[in-house]
Amino acid sequence: MSVLFWLTTVVGLISTAVCLVEGIRGRIPDNLTVFSVLAVEVVLLVVVVAALIGSVTGAGPRGAAWEFWGYLVTAALIPPAAVYWSLIERTRWSTLVLAAVGFTVFVMMARMLQIWEGQAGL
Template sequence: MVWGYDGWFWAAVVLGVISFAVCLVQALRGRAPDDWSQGSVLVLEAFLLVYCVGSVLLPVLGPSPSGSLLEYWGYLLTALLIPAGTFVWSLVERSRWSTLILAAAGPVVIVMVYRMNFIYYYQ
């Protein structure tokens, strides 16, 4: 079943792991949020915005969802809010703990995209 996931899922995995690693290293070094940590989360958010556009086009151009479309969009909107929320948090509180909160966005997005992929194709 691992190979049944599409390229968008694997792109989310790569970007999420990179963002997590960058932010975690910066947090372990005791650094406040900087261009690297915040930038990695912004790249993750930009990916999710492109994913959102693809999600609008997919039912029209591709297969219809096998699971609940409402549940799928709930996951997608929540996934869009996570990196944005952590980014705002890092702007408000400039401490190394904010960098650790930024690190949490990567794994959360991976899990959310995994679940969206499962809802759309396998449920």
């Protein structure tokens, strides 16, 4: 799971940087910003599959499974919601909302990694 954590972190923070720069430049959401957020979603779907496989094979979270899955489902819903928002409200503020996705997913993945490895709470 730690490899997927780092992959999600890298993709998420790159997406955040791209969207933040474009938002500061006053740009509305475009293919670059939307696809960077969709890349975060693709990585999250890989995490979902890996977590399902891990749980079925007995290598699931050492912490509370309900908490892990709650974080994961919520994290997987954030990118599509932000993209939907950016397609409806085509302003520079939507681009900044897209910038928040990668960082938000990073924070949630950090907590999911703690739960997966059975570490104490934040």
